[in-house]
Amino acid sequence: MKNIIEASKLVFEYIHRDEEGNVEAIETALDHVDLEVKPGQFVAILGHNGSGKSTLAKNINALLTPSEGTLYVAGKNALEEENVWDVRKSAGMVFQNPDNQIIASVVEEDVAFGPENMGVPEDEIIKRVATALEAVGMTAYKDYSPNKLSGGQKQRVAIAGVMAMEPHCIIADESTAMLDPVGRKEVLKALHTLNKEKGITILYITHYMEEVTDADFVYVMEKGKVVMTGTPREVFSQVEKLEELRLSVPQITKLAYELKKSGVDLPDGILTKEELTQELKKLV
Amino acid sequence: MPIIFDHVTYTYAPETAYKKVALNDVSFEVKEGEFLAVVGHTGSGKSTMVQHMNGLEKATEGHVYFHGQDIYDKDFDMKELRTRVGMVFQYPEHQLFETTVLADVCFGPLNQGLEKKEATARAYEALLMTGMKEEQFLLSPFELSGGQKRRVAIAGVLAMKPEVIILDEPTAGLDPKGRDDILDMLKEMHEKTGNTVVLVSHSMEDVATYADRMIVMNKGQVFCQGTPKEVFAHADELSKIGLGAPSVSLLMDDLKASGMNVETGAITVEEAKDAILKMLNKNV
Amino acid sequence: MFKDITLGQYYPADSVLHKLDPRVKLFGTLIYIICLFSFKGPIGIAIILGFLAAVIILSKVPFKFMVKGLRGIVFLVIFAGLINLFMTNGDIIWEWKKLHITRQGLDNCILMTTRMVLLIVGSSVMTLTTTPNSLTDGLEKSMKPLNKIKIPVHDISMMMSIALRFIPILTEETEKIQKAQMARGAEFDGKNIIKKVKAMIPLLVPLFVSAFRRANDLALAMEARCYNGGEGRTKMHPLRYVKSDVVAYVILWIFLALVIAARILWVKVLA
Numbered sequence: 001m002k003n004i005i006e007a008s009k010l011v012f013e014y015i016h017r018d019e020e021g022n023v024e025a026i027e028t029a030l031d032h033v034d035l036e037v038k039p040g041q042f043v044a045i046l047g048h049n050g051s052g053k054s055t056l057a058k059n060i061n062a063l064l065t066p067s068e069g070t071l072y073v074a075g076k077n078a079l080e081e082e083n084v085w086d087v088r089k090s091a092g093m094v095f096q097n098p099d100n101q102i103i104a105s106v107v108e109e110d111v112a113f114g115p116e117n118m119g120v121p122e123d124e125i126i127k128r129v130a131t132a133l134e135a136v137g138m139t140a141y142k143d144y145s146p147n148k149l150s151g152g153q154k155q156r157v158a159i160a161g162v163m164a165m166e167p168h169c170i171i172a173d174e175s176t177a178m179l180d181p182v183g184r185k186e187v188l189k190a191l192h193t194l195n196k197e198k199g200i201t202i203l204y205i206t207h208y209m210e211e212v213t214d215a216d217f218v219y220v221m222e223k224g225k226v227v228m229t230g231t232p233r234e235v236f237s238q239v240e241k242l243e244e245l246r247l248s249v250p251q252i253t254k255l256a257y258e259l260k261k262s263g264v265d266l267p268d269g270i271l272t273k274e275e276l277t278q279e280l281k282k283l284v
Numbered sequence: 285m286p287i288i289f290d291h292v293t294y295t296y297a298p299e300t301a302y303k304k305v306a307l308n309d310v311s312f313e314v315k316e317g318e319f320l321a322v323v324g325h326t327g328s329g330k331s332t333m334v335q336h337m338n339g340l341e342k343a344t345e346g347h348v349y350f351h352g353q354d355i356y357d358k359d360f361d362m363k364e365l366r367t368r369v370g371m372v373f374q375y376p377e378h379q380l381f382e383t384t385v386l387a388d389v390c391f392g393p394l395n396q397g398l399e400k401k402e403a404t405a406r407a408y409e410a411l412l413m414t415g416m417k418e419e420q421f422l423l424s425p426f427e428l429s430g431g432q433k434r435r436v437a438i439a440g441v442l443a444m445k446p447e448v449i450i451l452d453e454p455t456a457g458l459d460p461k462g463r464d465d466i467l468d469m470l471k472e473m474h475e476k477t478g479n480t481v482v483l484v485s486h487s488m489e490d491v492a493t494y495a496d497r498m499i500v501m502n503k504g505q506v507f508c509q510g511t512p513k514e515v516f517a518h519a520d521e522l523s524k525i526g527l528g529a530p531s532v533s534l535l536m537d538d539l540k541a542s543g544m545n546v547e548t549g550a551i552t553v554e555e556a557k558d559a560i561l562k563m564l565n566k567n568v
Numbered sequence: 569m570f571k572d573i574t575l576g577q578y579y580p581a582d583s584v585l586h587k588l589d590p591r592v593k594l595f596g597t598l599i600y601i602i603c604l605f606s607f608k609g610p611i612g613i614a615i616i617l618g619f620l621a622a623v624i625i626l627s628k629v630p631f632k633f634m635v636k637g638l639r640g641i642v643f644l645v646i647f648a649g650l651i652n653l654f655m656t657n658g659d660i661i662w663e664w665k666k667l668h669i670t671r672q673g674l675d676n677c678i679l680m681t682t683r684m685v686l687l688i689v690g691s692s693v694m695t696l697t698t699t700p701n702s703l704t705d706g707l708e709k710s711m712k713p714l715n716k717i718k719i720p721v722h723d724i725s726m727m728m729s730i731a732l733r734f735i736p737i738l739t740e741e742t743e744k745i746q747k748a749q750m751a752r753g754a755e756f757d758g759k760n761i762i763k764k765v766k767a768m769i770p771l772l773v774p775l776f777v778s779a780f781r782r783a784n785d786l787a788l789a790m791e792a793r794c795y796n797g798g799e800g801r802t803k804m805h806p807l808r809y810v811k812s813d814v815v816a817y818v819i820l821w822i823f824l825a826l827v828i829a830a831r832i833l834w835v836k837v838l839a
Contacts, residue, residue: 048459049430061792085794093792100785103793105701105733112804114793125804147736150326161793178457180326180486182526207459248460251489251531251553258557264564273535277542283564284544340747363753371751378741379748381773391770395753426777440752 004074004169004201005037005060005091011068012055029055031224032069037203039168042195044204044212044232046247047221053205056221057173060203062087074168089118091203092162096174098154099146107149107157108133108142114165125164132163135198136190152183156190163194169201170194176206184211209242210250213271220245237269252276285349286448286480287314287337287369292346294332306332307343308504314448319474319481321491321512324501325526330484331374333501334450337482338369367396370446374453376437380425385411385436388425392444403443410443411436413473415465431462438466442473448480455490467494492516492530492551500527516551532556577636579696583628586697589813590706592820597694599820603827604683604690609834613682615826620690629696634689645684653677704728709807722798730786738779745774 012030017023029052037043047053058064060073062084071078074090092114095101104110111132115125133139136156146154155175162170172191176184188211194200204215212218218235220228222245228235236242239257242249249257256270256279265283270276294307307329314320314337324330335341336348339355339362348355350365370392373379382388386407393403411421414435420428425436434454441449451470455463471494474481485491491498492512500507500515502525508515515522519529519537528534529551536548536556546563550556580586585593603616624634638645656673663669698706708725715721746756749770756767 048461063788063792085796088792088794093789095785095789095792097782097785099737100782101789103730103733103786103790105729106699109701109804113790113795116801116803117794117796119800119802121802122804122806125802129804146733165793181528182325209460246461246464248464251556252535255532255535255553255556255560258553259560262557262561264561273531273538276535277538280539280544280560281542335747338751340750363755366751367753371748373744373748373751376748378778379745379752379770379774381770381777391754392752395755444752 002038003036003072004039005035005203006072007033007035007056007060007069008071009034009069010056010059010066010071012052012059012064013067028224030059030066033221033224033226035219035226037169037201039201040195040199041216042192042202042204042214043217043219044206044215045219045221046206046209046212046235048207048246050223051221052224053221054173055224057093057171057203057205060087060091060171061093063093089165090167091169091171092165092167094155094158094162094170094172094175096177098151098158098178101158102146102154102161105145106142107138107144107146110146110157111160111164114161118165128164128166129160132160135163135194136160150183151179152186155179155183155187159187159190159194163200167200169203171203171205173205174207176208176211184208207247209236209247213250220247232271233269235269236271285313286316286351288349289313289333289336290347290349292333292336292343292348294329294336294341295344298344306504307336309346310504310506311346312499312506312509314480314482315497317478317480319471319483319494319496321495321498322482322484322501323486323488323491323498323527324507328501329504330501331452334371334452334482334484337448337450338366338371340366340371367392367444368446369448369450370441370444372438372441372449372451372454374456376440376454377425377430377433379440380433380437383424384422385416385425385428386421388436389440389443392440396444406443406445407439410439413442414439414469431458431465434458434462434466435469446479448482450482450484452484453486454483455485455487463490470494488516488528489530492533502527512551513549517549577633577692577695578699579629579633581628581697583626583697584812585623585627585693587812588697588816589807589809590698590702591710591807592809592813592816593694593698594703594706594710596816596820597691599824600690601687603824604686606831607827608831609837612827612830612834615823615830616686619823620686620693623690623693627693627697629693633696634692636692638685638688641684641688645681648684649677649681652680700732701729704732705807722801726798734779734782737782738775741778742771742775745771745778 010030010033011028014027014029015023016025016027033056045053045056055064059066059071060078062078066079073087076083076086076090078087102110103113108129111129112125115128120128133142136159138153138156138160141149141153146157149157159170170191176187179187191202191204192214195202204212206212213232215232218230218232219226220235227245228238228241236249236253239249239254252273253270256266256276260266266279270279289310289312292307292310293305296302296304296306310333322330322334332341336343342356350369353360355362355365380388382391386404389407389411390403393406398406416432416435416439420432425433428436438454455466458466467490470481483495495512497510498512498515499509500522507525508518516529516533519533522529532553533551536546536550536559539546540548544563545566547559550559607613607616624631653669653673654667656670656676658670658672660668661671661674704725708721711721750756754767754770
């Protein structure tokens with residue numbers, strides 16, 4: 001198996017119908033999207049609301065079925081009805097709203113929800129739940145009610161819930177959009193840890209550019225199309241194009257770009273303040 | 285001074301097991317016509333604090349004055365206060381309920397006792413100010429996109445023509461484009477009408493760009509206050525309570541610490557660029 | 569801010585009663601209610617009181633929590649007691665103008681109030697020692713035979729546990745929307761009933777919209793985690809009887825037998 005997710009010329013259309021069932025409008029949410037994710041990679045998809053990034057995620061999780069194109073998840077054809085459950089087991093999904101994806105009233109029981117649905121035997125569930133909670137650092141909260149947790153903690157529970165299904169890949173669909181800065185950091189860190197230590201492939205969907213600096217590869221989407229691809233450095237060096245898309249470029253990258261424009265000799269795509277400090281030191 | 289907090293303490297559920305001091309001896313002033321930012325962690329008391337400004341929460345100790353009048357006096361007109369101090373809650377689009385956008389925005393002005401005609405005129409003005417288009421006025425608010433719903437909800441408060449407008453994280457959950465649109469709109473409205481704006485925010489970058497003055501809350505107390513420049517000059521103290529500063533401020537401190545002769549105190553990309561260019565030119 | 573208040577008022581403690589299988593507790597409550605309504609004579613009530621006292625001590629829940637449940641219905645108890653006291657016909661033992669008390673009335677009054685108080689205290693022992701979750705679990709398992717007559721027991725219990733999870737969230741949300749509308753000049757304390765109902769629209773519409781949105785999100789999240797109904801599901805902590813549960817069942821049967829024996833005895837004595 002070369003790629004864990006492989007989409008080619010993927011099209012998805014939302015068909016709006018009026019009350020009599022006549023087609024009123026067709027909205028193309030995905031317009032011939034190509035995507036390749038290798039096992040163990042941390043891949044980010046960046047784009048605005050309505051750019052199609054969430055629709056893409058739902059296609060990969062078999063919650064939606066593509067209208068055209070091909071899509072393979074962990075070697076299974078996601079377009080085929082009988083593969084739906086296999087696809088969902090291989091590519092688990094964490095959603096945006098922390099409150100609306102926790103099902104049980106106790107943390108531990110929520111994490112067990114996925115494996116229970118899959119018919120995993122009892123002892124195995126207990127083991128998986130313990131490992132999953134450990135991996136996101138929420139073991140101490142296993143008996144808590146989700147209502148007593150912060151947004152970041154709730155999202156970590158949701159991640160553990162997916163982990164317990166032992167997927168090859170986790171799709172985080174704007175899982176930090178509703179969190180405060182502390183919660184955002186917690187969740188991002190948890191995902192990076194899973195990626196590095198457990199080798200889980202991560203598909204990270206966001207509209208915050210500063211969250212994707214550590215990704216292996218970045219796709220930028222706009223109006224259903226992939227408009228930019230590359231490593232974070234390659235993508236971030238195209239400041240003008242990013243600003244045209246109105247994705248807010250992180251301050252440091254923006255500053256380095258402005259300095260360069262004013263004639264300072266700096267390399268392209270500076271991502272962190274440490275890098276910029278190093279580069280400026282060379283010049284002084 | 286439109287609003288003065290005088291030793292305000294707020295204890296949630298006193299004399300029960302759930303007792304919690306949310307505000308602890310808070311004193312400060314909101315100045316006429318300023319753009320004031322309130323920052324702090326989730327749970328720092330900032331949302332509770334702003335809800336005291338229009339009497340939605342009542343202090344357990346201390347006083348709140350509106351134009352010199354104690355708002356807890358028996359003969360004080362709370363309803364009048366709420367029309368003069370407008371409040372936009374987090375995720376304000378969750379309060380939309382009318383059949384059309386226009387009718388929803390009219391709700392506030394009608395509650396103020398205005399004639400239908402006058403209320404409609406105000407709603408028109410407010411909607412245009414928030415960048416909504418006339419052809420959208422008769423749509424159902426539930427047909428709009430997330431960002432548009434948010435504008436309608438904000439217009440619903442603006443239409444009441446409050447002299448002080450409080451916004452509790454008005455950009456939460458929006459993408460960068462939506463966020464910039466809302467903040468630019470606020471700034472423009474502030475400059476045009478000269479009313480007082482109180483903005484609760486998590487983003488130090490936004491505070492640096494938009495606010496005249498800021499208050500930092502921590503554990504139910506005022507940690508410090510001043511202009512963004514003054515406050516961010518103490519970035520190290522902010523980081524002690526787990527809050528950041530704009531990344532360019534931190535960069536300038538790093539540059540200085542690594543021995544470069546650079547002027548610190550920049551809080552925006554522009555200022556940082558100027559300071560660095562100045563340093564480089566001196567060396568040339 | 570209602571989120572801190574747990575529904576069903578579970579009181580966490582480490583006791584024999586807390587550890588019992590919820591099915592035993594449900595069955596026990598049923599037996600207890602049967603006993604309450606079938607006992608006759610002083611020995612009967614003594615057995616019931618003794619049983620209740622033992623259970624309360626075993627539960628390790630402070631007595632004041634048990635009585636808390638009574639506060640809400642104290643008027644109902646007094647009202648029912650007074651009706652029984654004054655409205656029963658029979659041998660008059662006290663009279664004042666049109667009011668009279670009969671011996672039968674006095675008996676009924678005492679019996680009635682005792683039953684109601686004991687009923688509330690007794691059933692609160694169950695809710696205080698059982699989490700709402702295990703209670704739903706217990707109900708699901710106990711009701712399983714109903715599956716045969718096409719009652720979707722699993723679905724109902726899943727709905728119940730989801731409701732338990734979302735009640736605090738929606739209560740909090742109601743509070744938030746109410747505040748937001750108040751900030752727009754809405755008043756929720758009008759005296760006129762029509763006005764009051766009208767004032768609820770700005771509260772109820774957003775609440776329903778939000779509930780539907782949440783339901784939608786939740787359904788998607790459940791589907792993504794392979795939820796496909798009750799078929800083929802396993803459980804992390806399936807309900808399984810242990811030794812203490814068996815002992816509890818035996819005690820419950822003995823308790824019932826004793827109360828019935830006392831009743832038969834008392835009827836014989838009276839005869």
